[in-house]
């Protein structure tokens with residue numbers, strides 16, 4: 001079996017990128033390893049201007065939605081890296097066939113072959 005070093009490097013680069021983006025809008029949950037929480041806006045800075053408070057809350061909600069997406073991507077990437085270490089990377093979780101190389105190139109964290117993809 002090939003060693004997937006190229007995909008490992010792609011996944012590691014993606015992990016670094018996602019963690020960088022997450023660290024801008026979230027912080028690591030000290031209680032749960034690998035979990036991130038959106039950073040709350042500092043509403044105390046805003047001096048009782050309802051419009052500014054509303055803006056700040058809206059910004060926080062948008063960031064929270066982005067945070068959830070980035071965290072889901074990061075979990076996929078981390079899971080793929082774990083599969084590389086475990087030797088199960090590149091195998092469809094449904095039919096156990098090797099995942100097509102083109103599919104892995106398009107999505108290195110893919111868990112299924114083209115026939116069984118869900119996206």
Ligand SMILES: [Zn+2]
Nearest residue numbers: 092095113116
């Ligand atoms: Zn399959």
